Amino acid sequence: MTALPIRDSNNKLLFIVFIFITSRYYQDREEIIKGKEYIDNHWQEEFDIDKLAGIVHMSRYHYTRLFKQHAGMTPYNYYQEVKIGKLKEKLCDTDLSITQVFEECGVDYNGNLAKKFKEKLGMTPSQYRTMMTQK
Template sequence: MKTVAMILFPDFLLLDMAGPIEVFSIANRYLEADQRYQVSTIGTASGALRASCGVNILADRHMNEAVEAYDLLLVPGGPGAYNDRHQPLLNWLHEAVPRVACYGSICTGAFILGEAGLLDGYRVTTHWHYTDRLIKRFPKACVETDQIYIQDRNLMTSGGVTAGIDLALAVVAQDHGKKVAQDVAKVLLVLMKRQGGQAQFSPLMTAVALQETPVTRVQNHVLEHLDEAFSIERMAGLANMSARHFSRTFAREVGMTPMDFLQGARIDRARSLLESTDLPLKTVAYKSGFGSVRHMRFLFSERIGLTPSQYREQFS
């Protein structure tokens, strides 16, 4: 029998806890008694813990009573994971993790593991909205931004919220084979393996900075005229700079090259049109500045992991 423990703290995200637990619970229907998962919850405080949605959950035991060598220890995310430090929990994790076979996080639970120094030297991920924050806060971790989940040695981390279900399905597949995991996925009405990564959910471009500079003026001009052709030289001319100086200044201020910005802006414009209109792909490609459906399809597949048609089918 495999033992799985989920650590709970104030302001955790309820679905981060419930999604993976349901996967293991449903898997038990297909397993012999001695192969089933024994799932328990561990609380950082006595009494009920309030999830971020307002639901109160009574954990099976307080963390000071949890001294077992679990097969899998998971930390959910939620506002409490990235807004609070939870020093007693960090101390407990330092003692508990060496005893467990595998540990991991759901969504922003990675911030708690990071505060405990348990991400250093590992490939990890989290919800796409928080990857930049995770990178800055824990520079010794190798944060990947487009993965649904990652397993690196004895550490498993997942992207946002429902990605915890993907992580748990992967655990079931490793423990009991793909067939059992597929059966569980069918019960939950989820895909065993999703097409694409987190990029399909996250915008490629961040908002243009409010402070007016030659670079932000060029960015806003490009966004207003995406159906036109742009080159480094044209953008540099709009900023009254040489192409070389403009490229360096742009990369320093925006964190990407001018052409990466242009490509990302075009993909985001196309995504918006695919989600909100029934325009033919040829028209979407023209309005977004791709020039052809073929070019748009190539860049979508490369950056999003889906074709424009697949993206429209999933998100419109």
């Protein structure tokens, strides 16, 4: 919370504004920040919780629990979110087929992520492409 005095041109106090900032901080959890950065930089690789947990020197179970507590989702769910974001970006490139888009993102078009894409966005990748390229 921050309090800011608002004064007029004569320096007379008019009122005080209180600002409440509600943001989800990771309570200075360096492990969460490092994990997200690692996923953001290695999204094309296959997800490996053991490698991720090793980077922050924790067991996979403890790190997954801590990540979910502070980030609101598991590390794997975060990884999927990043992948879906990259798919959305690449689907706007009409020079690539949808299968090629998935391949460039290191994912099989007939795999689980295509289903997750539809669950998350309410449309298939081809429907998403059509919607985005009609604008």
